[in-house]
Amino acid sequence: MSELIGKQFINGQRVATNAPTLDSINATTYEPTGYLFCQATLDEVNDAAQAAHDAFKVYNQTTPKLRAQFLEEIATQIEALGPQLQEVASLETGLPLGRLQGETGRVTGQLRLFAQVVRRGDFFSARIDQALPDRKPMPRVDLRLAKIGVGPVAVFGASNFPLAFSTAGGDTVAAFAAGCPVVFKAHSGHMATAELVGTAIQKAVEKCGMPSGTFNMVFGGRIGADLVAHPLIQAVGFTGSLDGGMALYNIAQQRPQPIPVFAEMSSVNxxxxxxxxxxxxxxxxxxxxxxxxxxxxxxxxxxxxxxxxxxxxxxxxxxxxxxxxxxxxxxxxxxxxxxxxxxxxxxxxxxxxxxxxxxxxxxxxxxxxxxxxxxxxxxxxxxxxxxxxxxxxxxxxxxxxxxxxxxxxxxxxxxxxxxxxxxxxxxxxxxxxxxxxxxxxxxxxxxxxxxNGFPTGVEVSDAMVHGGPFPATSDARGTSVGTAAIDRFLRPVCYQNTPQVLLPDALKDENPLGLNRLVNGQLSSAAL
Known part of the structure; x- marks a missing residue:
């Protein structure tokens, strides 16, 4: 049984400035569950963002193999929590154990699916236009494109899926797969559940030797805006109400450096x-x-x-x-x-x-x-x-x-x-x-x-889209479910006339990752 202490997860440590005053509430009786949590301070939010920023420098450079192993280890550590995870989640949300057992399977399956995506490497979208020095009237330089992670991502836990859209849910997993550390804002409706999953992620960070700031989590109801406004955060994942999503979106757009907010908000379907x-x-x-x-x-x-x-x-x-x-x-x-x-x-x-x-x-x-x-x-x-x-x-x-x-x-x-x-x-x-x-x-x-079906089942797969035009989401170009969710936390970089020794593995002539790449307009998995 994991012991719950109610402190923030920051840079591999459990820290708290404030005394534990936030109650976890029984969803059925509205009585306290007995689990107490500490309201994060602005300094702790700053520390979490800084830790994620520092971790990005290393984590973004990890090989696909190591990153995939990390995702698989998170799944293993979540499974090791055993029935305690579902029992606590049921206490906090009123959801039946059977539903939560299925949701646990979705979380671990999703982690392992994204591990396959990372190993496959198509998320790099590698494209190579080799130099054409003799082209008339103008020669062409060597141009190579690959996608990299955008930087630290702030993720907000959803109320209705305490596992699948929360601490190790789709936004967090997509960010990790893209090479982005995460600062997670735990939902006030299931803080104990979030802490259990957070401990599993932290164990995976340690076991796989990832930078200590790869995963951070803060508790409290007054820090979401501070997190989105923090200059080191580079993207936001959110699932919740239209009012909540738009509030975060507006904060992000009013920053000196605006950042994308991928908010899933409102739909009558x-x-x-x-x-x-x-x-x-x-x-x-x-x-x-x-x-x-x-x-x-x-x-x-x-x-x-x-x-x-x-x-x-x-x-x-x-x-x-x-x-x-x-x-x-x-x-x-x-x-x-x-x-x-x-x-x-x-x-x-x-x-x-x-x-x-x-x-x-x-x-x-x-x-x-x-x-x-x-x-x-x-x-x-x-x-x-x-x-x-x-x-x-x-x-x-x-x-x-x-x-x-x-x-x-x-x-x-x-x-x-x-x-x-x-x-x-x-x-x-x-x-x-x-x-x-x-x-x-x-x-x-x-x-x-x-x-001839009903929309209340969402498959986690390569072809799934869980998004849509406003107000369903703040950005219809992405999805929060399925492997295409990784694209939200990537950006393209073009490398021009770059020495082979400095190129990312995805773009090197020898193709060490064995990727399918677009080379001079033709798909190829061969070395150049």
Whole structure:
């Protein structure tokens, strides 16, 4: 069993200026768990950023082999924590042990997947244009491009995934894989969980001989802005609310040296159910839709919060199915008191908004920490007018259903939507004939378009995109899930007429890493 001491992780040491006054809270009872943490000071934030800056000089130069071994060792150390990790995470978040066991597997699998990415080396994006001294009318110099890490990255823990989007989550792992040290801001909702994972990372740092400042972690609620504003931090990874993400983004842009903020923030994830699918399996789709927006108490950023279709008797029957399934939904514990309060406030706003009607409520809560499922209907004018209330994510087990007059009106309504993480189309083969306009429109609006499934499962793979146009994210050019997430923390460097002895291994003539490289416009894995 790992002992929790509640101090900051800075440059390989556990330090604290302040006394432990921050309580870890039981998500079910709202009582303290007994774990106490120390509020980080501004000096400690400065020390953490400096440690990461100093570590970057060495860590960024590590070989792909050593960096991959480091990622694999983190996975091994997390597994060594045993059931204590899931038990503490469940205590702090109210999430069931089975869910957290799966999330642990996702974390360790993700670490090992990124180790493969690092070994493979394609993240270097190596390109070589050899010199052409005899080219007329002008000779060409020798030009070689490779990507390198941007520098120290500030990562903010997410509330809804205490493992997969937190201390050793996707942002941290992508930064490590890119060669960037991390300063992690622990989420106040699961500080004990963060400390356990932090100890595992620190052990991996020591065992693999990485610079002591490769990983740093600070606790407290008043230091996020200081971290983003620190001149040594070179990028930010964030998952959370629109207000929180934009606050960090604005701080980063107002610095003397602005830096990129990759914030995943807000999405209602529209689902369109097409006519033939309604006719063939409307009752099944209704039950599956409610199960999706109620999964994990609706605390997934990919929760389907908007359900659309064309008016018909079949769609009316589908809505009845949504109502029935919502009414049967059991109440669930939310992540923390603040999340439940925000959920109730969001529901209250819709209840008082013209054009919305509550049509179903789930089974009554039996605990003060539980939320009940909710289903609203909205008039099509709400969608067509671009009503901001419709597009504002209510984080929790609820969704809004809208029937539209015809396909043309449906497309006009979707065109009013802002950026989304996901967009879903449910249909039969007959529905898909002539559905190009719907697909193309969704491709403009979302980072991931899926057919005949539900968006609440996010695969960690090479082809996954978990991002999208604003306000889904602050930068639609990246993803926070999948191996392409590494690109957020890299930048290209061109080496011109550089001596072989000084070139990065990825660009040397002998190709010691065995990379596939673009050489004079042709893909090649051979030495030059």
């Amino acid at each position: 529209p689902v369109v159910v097409l006519p033939q699918a309604l006719a063939n399996r409307g009752a099944q789709i209704a039950a599956e839709t409610v199960a999706s927006f109620n999964m994990g108490c609706g605390q997934f950023c990919t929760k389907p919060g908007l359900i659309l279709g064309v008016k018909s008797p079949e769609f009316d029957q589908f809505v009845k199915g949504l109502v029935t399934a919502t009414q049967a939904a059991a109440p669930q514990v939310m992540l923390n008191q603040g999340t439940l309060k925000s959920y109730k406030a969001g529901i209250a706003e819709l209840e008082n908004e013209a054009g919305f009607e509550k049509v179903a409520v789930g089974l009554e809560a039996t605990l003060v920490s539980q939320a009940t499922a909710q289903l609203f209907k909205a008039d099509q004018s709400v969608l067509l007018s671009g009503n901001v209330k419709l597009q504002h994510e209510v984080f929790g087990p609820m969704s809004v259903v809208i029937a539209l007059d015809d396909e043309e009106t449906l497309l006009k309504g979707i065109d009013q939507l802002a950026g989304q993480l996901t967009a879903t189309i449910i249909g039969e083969d007959e529905d898909f004939v002539g559905a190009e306009n719907l697909l193309n429109l969704f491709a403009k609006k979302a980072g991931r378009v899926l057919f």
